[in-house]
Amino acid sequence: MQTSLYLDRGTWVHRLHPAVKLFGLFIMFWSVFWVDHPLALLPVALLMVLLAHESHSWPNFYAFRWFLILMIPPTMLEWMAVYRAGVPVVNLWFIQLSRPALLFGFGRGLKLALLLSSSILFLSTTTIEEFTASLVTFRMPHRVAFAMSLAFRLVPLFMDSALTVVQAQTLRGYNFNRGNLLERMKRYVPAVIPVFMGALRRANNMAMALEARGFGLDIAPTSFIEYRLVATDIVALIALVTIGIAYFMIYYFGFATIAPG
Amino acid sequence: MNPPATLVESAVATTSDNLREEFAVELHDVSFTYQDTSAPALRHIEICLRRGEMIGILGASGAGKSTLAKCLNRLVPAFERGQFSGVVRIHGRALDGMRVSDLSHLVGMVFQDFEAQLFSTNVALEVAFAMQQIGMPREEIAARVEPALEAVGLAGFAKRDPTTLSGGEKQRMAIAAVLALRPAVIVLDEPTTDLDPEGKAEVFTLIRRLRGQGLTLIVIEHEAEELRACDRLLVLRDGQVVAEGAPPSVMTRLELLESCGVHPPDLNRVLAMLGIRAHAASVEEAETLIRGALPLRTACFGAHPSGDGTHSQAADPLISMASELDKQEAVENSAAAAELGWAKTSGVSLSYGDLAGSDVPLAEAQQLSFAYPLGPPVLEAVNFRIAAGEFVAIVGQNGSGKTTLAKHLVGLLTPTGGEVLLEGRNRTSLSPEEIARKVGYVFQNPDHQIFASTVEEEVAFGPRNFGLSDEDIDRRVAEVLRAVNLENVRTRDPFLLSKGERQRLAVASVLVLRPRLLILDEPTTGLDYREQRGMMGLINDLNRLGVAIVIITHAPWLVAEYARRVVLMRRGRILFDGPVDAFFQQDELLRESSFRPPEVTLLARRFGFHALTPEQFVSVIRARLKS
Structure with missing residues (x-):
């Protein structure tokens, strides 16, 4: 029985420096944190699809498909019960169905699905040794x-x-x-x-x-595997930093907010 | 404690550079009592091992073997709490005050629970793990990983995920991880517990080779047969050394070994039964000793030139008779079983009702196929049936599909092809209760089901789930606890029982539902010889009452002594399905499937007949001598 999500596929995503992969996971979390509008989350979702394809991680996404799909409707319902902005189109006791509530609820569900997806992607492409190495790189x-x-x-x-x-x-x-x-x-x-x-x-x-x-x-362990930053890592880092900054800017300048009306 | 450079140097340097002292290991007056217990686990142990010496430590579960091993790398008393006294020295250096990790490059330890030694994503990283911890340079680690894997027969496995390996492969990997460190002393705590016979042989061949390289080796085992190559044997009982000496002197003390829960070598048992007080280190030696001591003529026993041919047909009727007789009496005659007092047929009485056989098989797999999602096939078009009252052993290498087949019979897995019938009805049409009444399944690890606060509550759990009346439950529980000889501990906490008792409790918990077919997955794994005899005696008794038995096992002696039919599996297919006698004559099949015949079978072949147990062998010899 397989007890780990790691898929030994040897793609360029797998070969990224562990610290870059962990940073990538952080950037995914960071990016979805700043925005609420589903349209603003769409680029992250597309990036996730691209990376899942490139890393051949589909089997793990397939295994979690119901979690990913079923995560969205309950979140939508939950937020429709508490999100009161906008003009209600339908008012069913505690659920107010308005366009902003729908968008907000769907956005929240999508956020959760993206958080889970980025974790699946990370675990599909990162061994536990790499995970340790990445944490140590960040001084843990x-x-x-x-x-x-x-x-x-x-x-x-x-x-x-x-x-x-x-x-x-x-x-x-x-x-x-x-x-x-x-x-x-x-x-x-x-x-x-x-x-x-x-x-x-x-x-x-x-x-x-x-x-x-x-x-x-009381000594620093050595590592059998040598982790070195290569050109692909630098490119990936630049891309991730750009994405992180872009999403903060979207938040900072108030783009992609859900209009209350 | 040690600076990195020292550790690395000492690990990298050859053993001979490190060893200057006469004794590699010294234990002086070592005693240890675990916290919250009154009886000492070790009492005044005095042991000295010379450099390059290989000693075997034998004893029952709880005799103190593992505790003794843990003293050598300070797990006792640094990790296990308790009262410790005495002195332990490795290469003349007293271990007082040292940490366990400081000793990792000096004392390598292969634990009994090898699953708990897996930390890495692939086999190569697993082997490299300890070397990384002691700060060994990457190049040195790289140079050691592949040779270590080759040494244990895992060349080409470097990139495999350890969790996908079979039990035997995992154990060999754990040994490779220790070997790669090249420690001066290697302690192997029952290293072959979960290996198939060929895997066992490979490990012990490897151990003998290591001995030739000047390593000091300490091997802990339940079975004396495996420790013939040791320079010295120690037998422990209740934390004390009760016998010590070269293998010939210890292995001929059969009664002592049995009383200490150790499986004595069958060849020595044969010799003793024939009145020959000698030690046989091999089948050839045993043959020479018997021929020298008894007036056996070639006319009576036409020795097979190579000793690996099929047995003489002329001996067949005699063997059948002896075989039947011995299977009836094997358990009752066992001193160990008698000591336990619960293995006799008279001790087991269950109100099972009519268990008489019928034409309809109790369980039947028809063209059964199975594969995990996205995985390779585990079972391929398997046809298997078991009738009332049968005793079947399913054997095969680790990963051959034995457990998967058994789990299909109780509905734990759903076939991807074919079907399973229970007493003629498709399994999918039966309720859980109906399945439980037809088939019981005892897992390999009894701890996977024990949860209640008392033994009787644990046994009553099943019947309660099926809504039986309190009166009926009480009657069944009492009856079953009596049958497995746990009635005296009925109010005790199951977690405080020994492994053997917990295994019996697991059987009782299933038996209480009165299944007509009982499947036991490696019921003797982790048990000492006495407990194994006890467990098999119980299973044998149940079979005599009419309960059909299927056991999954790696132990040839167990198949030879108890089963009547063998199913051999390999790569998800059944390669052989027939009587035990016929099975052990399939030399090529056995070799290909890594299943060794018992030594007594090989010995009998050298005399031109066929026997499975020492009792069978001796009865044939005696009969021939009389005639």
């Missing part, structure tokens, strides 16, 4: 950087373990999805306890194995 202590990147490795393993536990309890006739929300949460106890106990055991064993392999010495 190696131990902290390693722990953070290891979490990306462990979460899928715990998910795998949880799946096995759920299978084992289901075979004993247990139905996890019975009752209301609170009851359902309680019903997950037979799955949570084995997973939690397993996680504790694994964490303990992992800590021992790490120490036995020299982790935590």
